[in-house]
Amino acid sequence: MPLRPDGRLTHELDPQDHGPQDACGVFGIFGPGEEVSRLTYFGLFALQHRGQESAGIAVSNRKRIMVFKDMGLVSQVFDEPALNTLQGDIAVGHTRYSTTGASVWGNAQPTLAATQEGSLALCHNGNLTNTDELEALLAERIGERNVPHKKRMDSSSDTMILSALLSSYHDRSLEEAAVEVLPRLRGAFCLTFMDEQTLYAARDPQAIRPLAIGRLASGAWVVASETAALDIVGASFERDVEPGELVIIDEQGLRSRRFAEPNPKHCLFEYVYLARPDTLINGRRIHNVRVKIGKLLAKEFPVDADLVIPTPESGTPAAIGFAAGSGIPYGQGLVRNAYVGRTFIQPSNAMRQMGIRMKLNPLPDVVRDKRIVVVDDTIVRGNTQRQVVAMLRAAGAKEVHVRISAPPVEWPCFYGIDFATRDELIAPGMTIEQIAEAIGADSLGHISLDGLIKATHVDKSNLCRACFDGKYPVGKQDLDLDALTQTGATTKEC
Ligand SMILES: O=P(O)(O)OC[C@H]1O[C@H](OP(=O)(O)OP(=O)(O)O)[C@H](O)[C@@H]1O
Ligand SMILES: NC(=O)CC[C@H](N)C(=O)O
Ligand code: SF4
Numbered sequence: 059m060p061l062r063p064d065g066r067l068t069h070e071l072d073p074q075d076h077g078p079q080d081a082c083g084v085f086g087i088f089g090p091g092e093e094v095s096r097l098t099y100f101g102l103f104a105l106q107h108r109g110q111e112s113a114g115i116a117v118s119n120r121k122r123i124m125v126f127k128d129m130g131l132v133s134q135v136f137d138e139p140a141l142n143t144l145q146g147d148i149a150v151g152h153t154r155y156s157t158t159g160a161s162v163w164g165n166a167q168p169t170l171a172a173t174q175e176g177s178l179a180l181c182h183n184g185n186l187t188n189t190d191e192l193e194a195l196l197a198e199r200i201g202e203r204n205v206p207h208k209k210r211m212d213s214s215s216d217t218m219i220l221s222a223l224l225s226s227y228h229d230r231s232l233e234e235a236a237v238e239v240l241p242r243l244r245g246a247f248c249l250t251f252m253d254e255q256t257l258y259a260a261r262d263p264q265a266i267r268p269l270a271i272g273r274l275a276s277g278a279w280v281v282a283s284e285t286a287a288l289d290i291v292g293a294s295f296e297r298d299v300e301p302g303e304l305v306i307i308d309e310q311g312l313r314s315r316r317f318a319e320p321n322p323k324h325c326l327f328e329y330v331y332l333a334r335p336d337t338l339i340n341g342r343r344i345h346n347v348r349v350k351i352g353k354l355l356a357k358e359f360p361v362d363a364d365l366v367i368p369t370p371e372s373g374t375p376a377a378i379g380f381a382a383g384s385g386i387p388y389g390q391g392l393v394r395n396a397y398v399g400r401t402f403i404q405p406s407n408a409m410r411q412m413g414i415r416m417k418l419n420p421l422p423d424v425v426r427d428k429r430i431v432v433v434d435d436t437i438v439r440g441n442t443q444r445q446v447v448a449m450l451r452a453a454g455a456k457e458v459h460v461r462i463s464a465p466p467v468e469w470p471c472f473y474g475i476d477f478a479t480r481d482e483l484i485a486p487g488m489t490i491e492q493i494a495e496a497i498g499a500d501s502l503g504h505i506s507l508d509g510l511i512k513a514t515h516v517d518k519s520n521l522c523r524a525c526f527d528g529k530y531p532v533g534k535q536d537l538d539l540d541a542l543t544q545t546g547a548t549t550k551e552c
């Protein structure tokens with residue numbers, strides 16, 4: 059099993075072999091009089107499913123900013139003494155899973171940089187597609203040798219370049235630097251950042267990833283990747299950060315500046331898998347959307363069967379919907395070990411089999427002699443379903459029909475989800491029948507793209523669905539798609 063550089067176990071069985079992982083989680087709070095770092099810690103706990111490689115909190119006491127971050131889960135990084143040292147009025151926090159730049163301490167967030175007036179601490183969810191262009195601009199401004207990854211080998215993320223760029227404007231405030239830099243970024247970015255006095259939040263014009271604003275009863279402002287994190291800290295949901303909006307929060311309250319024209323292309327995959335079911339995106343509860351997808355799936359791909367079971371965790375709401383839509387009873391046929399993380403299962407041969415077996419175990423008394431419909435949210439490489447089907451058969455299931463609440467994943471994502479390269483996905487070049495055979499299912503059905511979109515209640519033109527249809531809404535000019543679909547080529551390193 060792989061070890062972290064400090065010798066502790068990673069959450070991955072094989073770090074070279076990624077399944078679908080999650081986008082990072084960002085959090086921010088402007089709360090004089092509140093225990094801001096503790097609230098940020100709770101917020102990050104609620105966002106742990108979006109990134110499990112490193113976690114960090116930056117706090118300002120209005121005189122200076124202190125950052126505490128490390129590799130690992132929120133619970134591994136922070137303890138009581140650490141939180142007690144992080145006193146102040148403003149905080150930002152991050153849970154990372156890497157998309158550009160290696161998974162090392164130097165790339166953990168919040169990043170910290172010196173500005174003309176003080177410091178900048180920054181957290182980023184998303185992925186920038188024009189890092190080459192931004193790096194060239196940065197080299198022009200601060201000199202080639204000072205570009206983060208040239209100065210320090212382990213500072214190689216897109217976020218480090220952004221942080222260096224924002225702090226390179228010595229003739230203007232951080233707010234004015236942001237207004238200058240943000241329109242130059244392409245790709246996906248939801249940001250929380252701060253200097254000693256002010257909390258900022260920004261969202262790309264496509265608003266690919268979610269970012270919500272909430273408020274505590276005391277009047278403190280909170281910003282988080284998902285509304286579930288607002289719930290957990292006791293904040294009420296106020297509104298989403300708008301596409302192309304920069305939000306500035308200080309002693310005077312909240313102000314808003316538009317840095318680009320909105321052109322919404324919200325990530326469809328957030329609805330399918332990424333976001334928590336208790337989160338609201340575009341006014342819809344993710345759980346309800348997933349149940350609806352399951353109902354539509356039952357209509358699109360009906361089957362004669364005795365029992366519908368979910369593939370926990372993310373497949374559960376769609377399975378509830380499939381049962382409701384089909385009239386087939388719903389039951390629990392697989393038990394999930396709650397202590398195995400979401401991205402723990404990183405499929406690769408023997409390790410993969412061990413990982414899936416560690417996470418999921420069938421209930422033979424429930425599935426024996428039955429025709430089972432097993433519902434999951436996605437098939438990426440097909441490893442989970444291959445294992446699940448085999449497990450259910452070994453436990454005595456008579457038939458196993460697989461139903462998936464997303465269309466086949468055909469293309470990589472460049473906006474903050476670390477999908478496998480195209481060569482590693484199971485779907486490209488395979489018919490549904492061939493995939494069913496590969497995973498050993500009696501039948502296989504994926505929801506149609508139109509059915510999935512219908513369940514979100516968002517207009518198709520306002521959604522990114524590139525991993526399903528290959529139509530990339532932003533930054534396509536920056537990507538060498540042919541090169542990126544070759545075996546071994548990834549977007550990981552700048
Ligand atoms: O086809 P594959 O390559 O196996 O990938 C697809 C599986 O990975 C995800 O589960 P994951 O274990 O990451 O998270 P979950 O517990 O939230 O379902 C997803 O929900 C599918 O079950
Ligand atoms: N998944 C993410 O949102 C990653 C953020 C950023 N691109 C990084 O690699 O650190
Ligand atoms: S490519 Fe897929 S995962 Fe990536 S932003 Fe678009 S819909 Fe989301």
Ligand SMILES: [Mg+2]
Nearest residue numbers: 370371372373
């Ligand atoms: Mg799953």
